[in-house]
Amino acid sequence: MSSRSLDRPRTGSAWLLILGVVLLAALATGSARAETWLCPICQVERIEVPEGETSFTCPSCEISLTSEDLQIPVAYLSIRTRPTQVVWDLTPECGLFTDEGLMATPAEGNLWIPWSAVEYYIPRMRILRLTSGEEIAVPYARGPTCEDDDQPLILATVADSLGDWTREGRIETHPVEEYMKTIFIVARSPAALNEARDRFIEEVETGKHPRLPRTQPRTHRLAEPTPPAEVTGEPIEVVLQVRSSERGRILKVNRLKGSGRPEFDNAALMAAYRSAIYSGGEMGAGVPGSMIFRYTFGDTVGVEAEPADPPMWNEWIMPPLE
Numbered sequence: 001m002s003s004r005s006l007d008r009p010r011t012g013s014a015w016l017l018i019l020g021v022v023l024l025a026a027l028a029t030g031s032a033r034a035e036t037w038l039c040p041i042c043q044v045e046r047i048e049v050p051e052g053e054t055s056f057t058c059p060s061c062e063i064s065l066t067s068e069d070l071q072i073p074v075a076y077l078s079i080r081t082r083p084t085q086v087v088w089d090l091t092p093e094c095g096l097f098t099d100e101g102l103m104a105t106p107a108e109g110n111l112w113i114p115w116s117a118v119e120y121y122i123p124r125m126r127i128l129r130l131t132s133g134e135e136i137a138v139p140y141a142r143g144p145t146c147e148d149d150d151q152p153l154i155l156a157t158v159a160d161s162l163g164d165w166t167r168e169g170r171i172e173t174h175p176v177e178e179y180m181k182t183i184f185i186v187a188r189s190p191a192a193l194n195e196a197r198d199r200f201i202e203e204v205e206t207g208k209h210p211r212l213p214r215t216q217p218r219t220h221r222l223a224e225p226t227p228p229a230e231v232t233g234e235p236i237e238v239v240l241q242v243r244s245s246e247r248g249r250i251l252k253v254n255r256l257k258g259s260g261r262p263e264f265d266n267a268a269l270m271a272a273y274r275s276a277i278y279s280g281g282e283m284g285a286g287v288p289g290s291m292i293f294r295y296t297f298g299d300t301v302g303v304e305a306e307p308a309d310p311p312m313w314n315e316w317i318m319p320p321l322e
């Protein structure tokens, strides 16, 4: 303490003034650091919590909730139309996402929603559905406090079905790393994931997100088959469905219409594998897609391609649990 402060006259009004300033400062700091959380039980009560605190008591439910009550142990995801499940552990947390919840932006101001209250969340469509059935406005999954480099990075395993009718099919799993903003769906259960998938498809098909529409898969090389024998009489037709990854790799070929002559079906199959596909897109993200290849063997040999119906979301394989 300095000698000058000792010399200062200590009148009652001066002390009151200091007290007032301190109180005002405390109030200002307090309000800047408070967060509002939705009670995950009643999903009505909004509780003021000091920033960084992850436990609170709901006055209506009269239940004290801890960090664990706000989290979900496992999240069911769709990553580029592929389903998967992960232990829900967000690293790093950022201004929009923590292990306990995510920020919503209703008209009344920012509101933290515990993950345990979320039925499903579709970041790219700004859709958040609570287990009460209510939906609440959310920002796009990025912002000034959630830039690319410090968004949660989700590590997951996805699966594809590989093969064709000439060989036994197999499931290939591969690890993926995706930022939260590119995840298609976060859901609390497999049933909620299925419901959210239908919702995602419906939203795209009704054109509610015109800035990032669906783009169809297309070929950039459509290989012609080599006829295995001369064809006399009626032309021979083979129709195949070809599924490719979001990078254009051919994953699976199904025979929709065989010719009854295996050598012609095989010639079509070899041509399909030699073709190259540009993947389709859902809301600006590359996704696996399917196309129909129609081969004809006659006086001339020909092949035509068109997107399958549906072009996307037509394989839904959960990776096997390790």
Ligand SMILES: [Zn+2]
Residues within 6 Å of the ligand: 039, 040, 041, 042, 043, 044, 045, 058, 059, 060, 061, 062
């Ligand atoms: Zn409550």
